[in-house]
Structure formats: structure tokens, C-alpha cells
Amino acid sequence: MKVVALAGGVGGAKMVDGLAMILPPEDLSVVVNTGDDFVHYGLKICPDLDTICYTLAGIANPKTGWGRDEETWFVAEELEKLGSEMWFKLGDRDLATHLERTRRLNRGDSLSKITRAFCRKWDIKQDVFPMCDEPIPTKVLTEEGELSFQEYFVHRQFKPVVKGFRFVGIDQARPSEGIIEMIENSELVIICPSNPWVSIGPIISLAGIRESLRKVPVVGVSPIVGGKAVKGPAAKMFKELGFSPSSVSVAKLYKDFLNGFAIDIVDKEDETSIKNMGIETLVTQTVMRNREDRRILAKEVIDYFVRL
Ligand code: FO1
DSSP states (O other): OOEEEEEOSHHHHHHHHHHHHHSOGGGEEEEEOOTTOEEETTEEEOHHHHHHHHHHHTOBOTTTSSSBTTOOOHHHHHHHHTTOOOSSOOOHHHHHHHHHHHHHHHTTOOHHHHHHHHHHHTTOOSEEEESOSSOOOEEEEETTEEEEHHIIIIISTTOSOEEEEEETTTTTOOOOTTHHHHHHTOSEEEEOSSOIIIIIHHHHHSTTHHHHHTTSOEEEEOSEETTEESSSSHHHHHHHTTOOOSHHHHHHHHTTTOSEEEEEGGGGGGHHHHHTTTOEEEEEOOOOOSHHHHHHHHHHHHHHHHHO
């Protein structure tokens, strides 16, 4: 069955990894957030695309979830000797991706075309799409002013208090070629447990995406468990924006297109509130500690949907 996954960074990559273990590769496509992308050392860096692709290729750093496995850091060491500020760690193998992507972008290739070419080279059989071929950098509005996403997330370790977000250029932007049709021809769309504000938010804010999601079955997996984000600033953002950090708050953000929602056992008491929104609810273990957990969760979500 044709499944489309909407995904951001590390949390999304784990869900996509689980789906890739149980679905034939031609039945799984992934639409990836590009709001985290930025230019650093003159190189175009696409963290979420790389996290998803490295994970699907089995070459991702298993400890951090981002960057490459079996990485070396000679360039970073030499840069530090030269007095360069390496707050955003770029490993030697990872640098090859940024150098080649930048070279191809500069010769006029689209990000979609480059992603397809890299997937072939990394022997990834699933279709992976950037959400958009134009840059839509996420700006984080904080009490200290507006910060670029990586400045907020990595350099400032998501400490600044968030007041809002801006997806620069989103109103003029169009989803990458073929994404709307792919969603509308799918049998199921899965909203991965990525940050609803800055990973899923940009994707569903693109013209036509919400409308297309309303036409097909959509099942989400909560990125908030027990009032906390599994990883990253999602719960802190909910609180700072005046919402309770809960699976109910996540469901409310998606409720105009969500048909089903998987929440963790610890949030069982949220089941009734979510059902009262007209969203079917699956209560199961959603925390993925290892690859077996990823496979089991993916299988439960698919089987659950088939029963829906
Ligand atoms: N996240 C960090 O917390 N520290 C880093 O030094 C860092 C480097 C990095 C390099 C390449 C890449 O693809 C991702 C990297 N990330 C790093 C993660 C990045 O901040 C992503 O935006 C997050 O995964 C959130 O999506």
C-alpha cells in the first residue's frame, strides 16, 4: 500500500526507518522538512534531508541520529586550529555531502534532483523529497529577537524563550514537483513524531498540503510523551507559546486533517480527549529506543490503520 511519511529530523528518521523495515521500498515515500537548512562556510546544509537519507542508507551516526557513522573530524580539528568557531560540527564524510550538494545547486540542479541522485548513490530505494525546492528558512522569534533555526537550536542549545516562528517565503513557495499528487494518490499519510512547530509545521504550511491531507487517511505519532519531547525543544516550545505540552495539544494542531493518532501508554488518559475531536486513537509504546522498537511501532501503526 502506498504510504507517504512527512518527517523532520531525528524523531522522524526513526519512524521512517521503522516504516522502511516493513514496507516494500516502492510503497514508501518521504517528504522532508527543509526549514532547518542554512548556508554555513558557504555550503548549503540540509540537516533533515541528510538525517533521513543517512538513516535509510544505514550510514547515520547511531548515537546522535544526525551526521555520519564512522565519521572522522580532521577538517574540524584544523578549522579550530585556525580559530574557526565550530559550533555546528561538520564531520569529514558529512562535508562531502555538503560540498557536492552545493556544487550541484550552483550549476542549477534542483534540490529534488540532487536528493534523487544522492539516494541512488546511497542505494536508497524509497523516494525522498525535500518539501520544497526553494529555500524556506525557519526563523525563531525569541525574547532576544529573531534567530535562524540552527543558531537557536544548536548554537544557543534552544535556551532562548520562543514567542513564535516565521517560515521565510512560505507564502510564495510551492511544494516540490509531484508531492501534492503523491499525497492524494497515497493510501495512508503518516505524520512522523517530529517537532510539530518547526519540522511538521513548515511542511503543512506549504500551499495545498493541508487541503491534500484532508482528502486521504492520515495517522500521526505523538512526539510528546508524558509532557516531554522525546528529543529536542518541542515540549519547551508548547509551554513558551502558552499550550500544555501534551499529545492532546499536538492532536489539536493537526485535527483538521488527522484521522488517527498514536500516543504512548503513559498518556492513556489523553485518549478520550483525542477521540472527542473525532480522531481515532492507538495507545501503544511510541518511544523508540532501538531499531526493533522502530519496526514494531511502524507495524502497529500500519496494522492499526488497516483496521480503521
Ligand atoms: N545538532 C547539534 O545539536 N549539534 C551539532 O553540532 C549538529 C551538527 C549537524 C551537522 C549536520 C547535520 O545534518 C545535522 C547536525 N545537527 C547538529 C542536527 C541539526 O541541528 C538538525 O537540525 C536537528 O537534527 C534538528 O532537526
